[in-house]
Amino acid sequence: MTMSRQRTRREVGGLIAASVAMIAAPAVLRAQAMARVVVIGGGFGGASCARALRQADGKLDVTLVEANETFTACPLSNEVIASLRDISAQQFGYDKIAAEGVSTVLRAATAVDVPAHKVTFADGTTLAYDRLVLAPGIDLDFTALQGYDEAASAVMPHAYKAGEQTLLLRTQIAAMPDGGTVAIAVPANPSRCPPAPYERASLIAHYLKAHKPKSKVLILDAKDSFSQQKLFEQAWQQLYPGMIERIPLSQGGRVTGVEIATRTVVTEFGNYNPDVTNIIPPQKAGRIAALAGAADRTGWCPIDAATFASKLVPDVHVIGDACLGGGIPKSAGAAQAQGKACAAVIARDLTGRRSEPPPLTGICYSIVAPDDAFSLAGVYQPKGDIFAEIEGGRASPIDASRETRAREAAAATAWFKALTHDAFG
Known part of the structure; x- marks a missing residue:
């Protein structure tokens, strides 16, 4: 791992010392310091959120925590199973995100101390935050089916x-x-x-x-x-x-x-x-969500849909597949939209700049053959603790021509390219 892609143990230790100094510092000095936002999870939601936070205000101290050096995308991965696509086309790194000023810690977070506002790693080092964004995706529930475990x-x-x-x-x-x-x-x-x-x-x-x-x-x-x-x-x-x-x-x-x-x-x-x-x-929310206390007995994370703030723990936001989203699907496109909207909310809260979160949109392509696909798109807005679909969405017609379906297949590939470029640079 290169120094540009991962904070070393010494750097993380320095962050610990800095966070201790911040606790002891007078309130006026703390108010003048850079606000620290930690995003756990480097998928479509987390990567997009980290990038959007840096773009919203370059003074924000943004750290992306991800267990893997390489992200392997799920959209279009069924083509890999069918021997239509190489898995390398699904894989993305974090170099470009780091180059934009987002600190990257390529290690698994093992715990979250909510009262102390700290993320903990396996070696005991910690990372302090003012706001924490959880974007852990899903975990598979290996207790749900008798005889089926990892x-x-x-x-x-x-x-x-x-x-x-x-x-x-x-x-x-x-x-x-x-x-x-x-x-x-x-x-x-x-x-x-x-x-x-x-x-x-x-x-x-x-x-x-x-x-x-x-x-x-x-x-x-x-x-x-x-x-x-x-x-x-x-x-x-x-x-x-x-x-x-x-x-x-x-x-x-x-x-x-x-x-x-x-x-x-x-x-x-x-x-x-x-x-x-x-x-x-x-499935259920990724493990770190439960360790942070953000998941309820359903295994998923209840949130305030307007701000993505956890309903269970303070100063923690949850985005993407892990949250209880109501009408919004658990999909890559929806997670990316949530990441950007959550970043706008946090930047507004921490910097005082007036901004409106972008609309939540999502599109899902289903490919049934290399030249045959259809799609479902939606626009969503907060409604209490969930998202409700509003007018503006569309679905492929049942009687679409072969030419239309072929165009949808081509659009799916273009959508994936745009989605991954937007998330990973």
Whole structure:
């Protein structure tokens, strides 16, 4: 790790000493010092928030804390599973963010001392803050399905955090004999990017159609209905007739557990033994949110939607997939919009500059074949503790032409390029 990308232990120790001096300093001196904002989580929400804070006021002391040197993006990662895209196209670093004046600490935060306003690392060093932004994304709930834990994911990958798991699932599908079955276990909501499992089923079917045409995809679903269901089902009939079967909740589709030794998937109405199994377990806010006391018994973080301020702990804001957002989806685009809006709120509070947070918009593309996609866009506004969708959104029409769907596929690629450039520079 280069010095430009990570604070050394000596630098973090210096921050500790500085924070102690600040506590002892007269109030007038503290008021004149730079306000310190720490952002934990370097995904779309956290990276965008850190950049927006520096852009809002160059005098703010902004630190981005992230456990990984490289971020691997989830949008378009289903194309990696289907061997349509290389995983390197999904990976981004933090050099450009650091070059803009955001301090980067590429280590995992292990605790948050809310009364003392400190973030703690594994070696005991701490980082002081005036405001803390939590953008930890999701964690997988490995207690939700009997027999499915982190070790089991090496046999039945979840591939719902992009990276090694994405490649593992791709490898398993490529090695499966023709005539085999790929099963996808889909959880109930709330979950990250609700259309993603159905996009995954579509792109796996695309790969099977080209390379293993006697094979099929089985969706075991904990829901009876899902976002843009008619568009997906229409695409499956047109592109992959007879290749994709979905068993909804009411017909026994909810997976309750697995038996790893026999590679068995257990549902309420019966068992299955697919050749490849993709288990997407229920989810919750990233672990640091619970350690900070910002997550409630649902596993997610309640917030004041107007300010992203935690309802449970002071001087802490929560953005992105981790928060209880109501109508706003848990998606990359929504997280990025929240990061920018949260930065505007914090900059206004700390600097006294009058500014209005930008509107919360989000768009989600679902790719069902390399030249076939559709989208759903929304505009959201605070309504109490959640976000409500307002007029201004759009969805792809059911009867869209092939040309229109091809344009949507091209737009998805352009959107991803713009999204990642905006977040990571």
